[in-house]
Amino acid sequence: MSRIYNFSAGPAMLPEEVMKKAASEMTDWHNSGMSVMEMSHRGKEFVSIAEKAESDIREIMSIPDNYKVLFLQGGASGQFAAVPMNLLKGKVGADYINTGAWSKKAIAEAKNYCEVNVAATSESDKFTSIPDESEWSLNTDSAYVHYTPNETIGGVEFHWIPDTGRVPLVADMSSTILSRPIDVNRYGVIYAGAQKNIGPAGLTIVIVREDLIGDEIAGTPTMFKYSTMAKAGSMYNTPPTYSWYIAGLVFEWIKKQGGLEKMGEINRNKADKLYSAIDNSDFYNNPVDKECRSWMNIPFTLAKPDLDSRFLEQAISAGLVTLKGHRSAGGMRASIYNAMPEEGVDALITFMGKFEKENA
Numbered sequence: 201m202s203r204i205y206n207f208s209a210g211p212a213m214l215p216e217e218v219m220k221k222a223a224s225e226m227t228d229w230h231n232s233g234m235s236v237m238e239m240s241h242r243g244k245e246f247v248s249i250a251e252k253a254e255s256d257i258r259e260i261m262s263i264p265d266n267y268k269v270l271f272l273q274g275g276a277s278g279q280f281a282a283v284p285m286n287l288l289k290g291k292v293g294a295d296y297i298n299t300g301a302w303s304k305k306a307i308a309e310a311k312n313y314c315e316v317n318v319a320a321t322s323e324s325d326k327f328t329s330i331p332d333e334s335e336w337s338l339n340t341d342s343a344y345v346h347y348t349p350n351e352t353i354g355g356v357e358f359h360w361i362p363d364t365g366r367v368p369l370v371a372d373m374s375s376t377i378l379s380r381p382i383d384v385n386r387y388g389v390i391y392a393g394a395q396k397n398i399g400p401a402g403l404t405i406v407i408v409r410e411d412l413i414g415d416e417i418a419g420t421p422t423m424f425k426y427s428t429m430a431k432a433g434s435m436y437n438t439p440p441t442y443s444w445y446i447a448g449l450v451f452e453w454i455k456k457q458g459g460l461e462k463m464g465e466i467n468r469n470k471a472d473k474l475y476s477a478i479d480n481s482d483f484y485n486n487p488v489d490k491e492c493r494s495w496m497n498i499p500f501t502l503a504k505p506d507l508d509s510r511f512l513e514q515a516i517s518a519g520l521v522t523l524k525g526h527r528s529a530g531g532m533r534a535s536i537y538n539a540m541p542e543e544g545v546d547a548l549i550t551f552m553g554k555f556e557k558e559n560a
């Protein structure tokens with residue numbers, strides 16, 4: 201059985217090279233006689249794996265020394281609660297930018313802990329745009345401003361970083377982290393579930409500026425305190441060791457590809473190709489404003505929705521899987537993270553052209 205092109209939004213494709221390496225080390229890591237899965241997280245072997253992964257992500261993202269990188273569990277969804285718990289610091293409210301389904305989930309969870317000011321929303325145009333920054337009604341007394349740089353379901357992405365002055369900026373980067381270079385200095389907290397662009401599910405990366413750590417609201421679970429995890433090197437309890445190891449192999453792979461500058465070029469090119477194919481046809485449509493189309497998740501509809509199931513069936517036969525759009529959006533969605541090779545995008549475009557010819 202050969203590999204197929206998997207357009208899943210997450211868990212998503214991983215670089216084949218990474219999985220082959222993991223497979224070759226599966227039962228005996230570096231002559232230790234053990235699988236990484238069997239190692240004590242406090243043993244010297246795993247500690248070396250963990251430290252290498254951290255230093256590699258610091259290098260590829262140019263993470264400044266005054267930021268901690270935490271390797272946690274609980275998913276990005278856990279961070280929807282952890283962010284207010286760790287960052288409120290005596291304030292009563294936080295600002296949220298609502299650009300779609302994941303923003304909404306973050307807002308709903310934050311409401312359990314604080315007053316949420318939705319400073320801007322694109323709900324009125326069905327989340328196909330990003331509200332202009334000049335129209336945001338930010339509250340200067342907010343504890344932080346939260347936004348979702350890439351909406352995985354709607355396919356809407358910020359190609360710029362909001363300016364929130366002295367108020368810390370918090371970003372749910374689950375589906376866009378490592379897709380291009382970003383200036384970490386502009387953020388208070390960056391968090392991401394691993395299963396899109398980092399590695400296997402079960403790992404959550406949090407990058408947090410040190411001065412924001414250590415003043416949690418009363419009742420914050422120990423496991424959710426950035427201070428506990430920062431002090432313990434993310435090993436207060438047993439971390440997700442195997443996911444951490446695979447993430448480390450992915451970071452090495454990114455370095456080998458030429459780092460985030462190169463990933464950004466490749467990703468932009470892949471996305472441009474697919475959007476051109478969609479825009480140049482009368483059969484396919486992507487509803488998102490051109491300035492904020494995602495490089496990672498590309499939703500599209502067919503002019504005749506009753507052909508959706510035929511499209512999906514024939515796509516599978518062509519080795520192109522998991523193209524069905526999110527249940528809330530319908531239509532199709534192609535997720536093309538770092539591990540999706542350009543050939544996969546080309547194969548999709550060829551298939552779409554052929555399907556259009558035969559069915560339009």
Ligand SMILES: *Cc1c(COP(=O)(O)O)cnc(C)c1O
Nearest residue numbers: 275276277302352372374375393
């Ligand atoms: C997938 C995703 C989530 C949910 O992540 P979990 O790790 O499953 O909790 C949250 N936000 C965004 C933007 C996502 O893409």
